């Protein structure tokens with residue numbers, strides 16, 4: 250501090266004009282303070298609901314029902330809600346179902362959209378540009394409209410109330426978007442790279458596998474995270490197409506099992522939701538660096 | 552080791568653009584041939600057709616005596632170096648160079664031997680573990696060449712490999728490329744728009760313009776005996792002067808009347824050659840180095856005239872003087888010791904042994 254003060258003192262007489270205009274250091278400090286305040290407001294705003302969920306999940310039913318307590322504080326924390334969910338009822342079944350559906354969807358989505366994007370971005374064929382636009386347009390049809398005709402389709406396939414119907418349905422949401430993202434990534438890879446690979450002796454499959462996928466890895470991870478999140482959180486389709494508890498996934502399972510008539514088992518609902526939020530959280534934590542790198546790389550065509 | 556033949560090769564892109572309009576070219580085994588011409592003249596298209604990256608609209612391309620029209624790039628046994636290097640960004644230098652050999656299932660120790668050998672030739676042994684993004688432009692260029700060398704292909708193809716480098720490095724890498732060719736002696740087709748690069752590297756230069764070949768020859772041939780107006784103007788720097796003139800017949804000898812009433816006698820031994828053009832308009836072509844201060848006046852066919860310099864460019868080892876003959880700019884190359892002053896008339900000597908006459912209608916050099 251004393252060193253900088255001394256430096257300022259010697260610099261001051263030399264540049265009296267600029268003192269009035271402002272100093273870089275002061276402006277930087279204000280920018281920092283502004284940033285911190287804005288971020289703090291954001292964080293508080295967005296973390297309040299999860300915090301409330303966490304608190305509620307740690308309370309006994311009696312404590313939740315007692316309206317004289319402060320709802321933000323747990324008097325006697327207990328894991329009984331978690332315990333009950335994991336040991337009785339169909340929560341583990343639903344969790345497993347969600348995992349099965351999500352992993353299958355992600356796998357199917359990535360295989361289809363990588364192949365589709367590679368073809369649409371790189372193999373010039375008749376109508377490829379129109380097809381690429383078409384792929385994106387299908388993404389714009391809302392699922393709240395689509396589920397009505399899909400009901401017919403699923404019914405005639407005999408997949409009503411069948412978990413595997415979800416593996417068929419979710420990609421209709423994820424594939425167009427992921428394909429579209431990947432077309433963007435693949436298009437930003439210079440053409441000479443494929444040509445070098447062709448000359449080096451690669452066929453199209455080796456070109457995709459050894460060049461395109463590694464080079465576009467950030468984009469692929471972004472697409473994977475998207476597919477994962479969408480599948481994990483999908484509510485409408487399981488709501489419409491799944492009726493029996495053993496076929497259900499988490500999103501609808503929690504609601505249908507833990508709300509009986511007008512009895513809400515708040516503690517267990519919150520515990521279930523907290524545990525349901527863990528897998529996406531872990532995925533994000535692991536892939537966040539890549540995810541961000543991927544988003545920005547796409548933006549600047551780096 | 553292979554020769555390359557192009558026979559009546561045409562490339563028409565979708566939309567009807569004829570980029571290459573039926574060219575014939577024979578490239579001998581171990582030869583270093585440079586395709587040169589202005590941007591958009593079809594050099595890259597020609598090279599890419601040899602590589603198999605573009606289909607041929609009509610005609611025939613043969614490598615090592617085998618017609619390759621329908622053979623994909625990977626089976627043509629060629630290697631190509633691109634202007635932007637096209638290194639695989641996720642692979643190390645070693646992996647970049649080994650990629651082609653790995654795909655062709657070469658044994659591991661053979662790959663290592665070849666990569667290390669190429670790295671030694673190109674002096675990039677230190678860089679083998681680095682990723683391309685940690686390399687400078689010149690180093691990337693070397694790696695791109697290394698990737699070609701390890702394959703030991705029949706033909707090297709280069710598409711403007713030095714265009715992304717700064718001027719100093721370009722000269723350095725030019726020497727490097729020449730040395731590599733002298734070491735490995737692989738047949739090479741090299742594309743550039745830079746005539747200096749073409750002249751310094753080539754065994755033979757192919758000058759292209761608007762999809763056709765204007766002339767093929769050694770650098771010396773192109774310089775001293777250009778076949779067309781385009782080649783005459785394209786090769787050489789500063790460019791050849793081309794002055795509209797009238798070829799007059801007088802007393803059994805031919806004379807050139809230039810703008811500004813300068814009259815130059817045509818060398819007697821060329822009278823027969825130029826006779827058909829007598830009485831007509833021609834372009835008088837002469838390189839700046841053959842327009843000098845008066846010297847060697849005792850030799851035959853040196854003519855003098857006077858003109859007033861408009862621009863003087865002292866370059867150190869020579870001085871360029873630009874004057875105008877009724878609106879036609881003419882560049883002369885003087886000894887730096889000769890005093891020249893803007894606007895003051897001074898004598899010049901034209902070495903007419905080195906003159907060219909161009910038929911303006913056909914662009915042919917006679």
Ligand SMILES: Nc1ncnc2c1ncn2[C@@H]1O[C@H](COP(=O)(O)OP(=O)(O)O)[C@@H](O)[C@H]1O
Nearest residue numbers: 564565568570589590591592593594595596597
């Ligand atoms: N893929 C393409 N489609 C249509 N026209 C092209 C294509 N590639 C090149 N051309 C045209 O062909 C001509 C020759 O191009 P090119 O061979 O790249 O020239 P150069 O390498 O000599 O600069 C140019 O007029 C260019 O616009």
Ligand SMILES: [Mg+2]
Nearest residue numbers: 594595596711
């Ligand atoms: Mg080109």
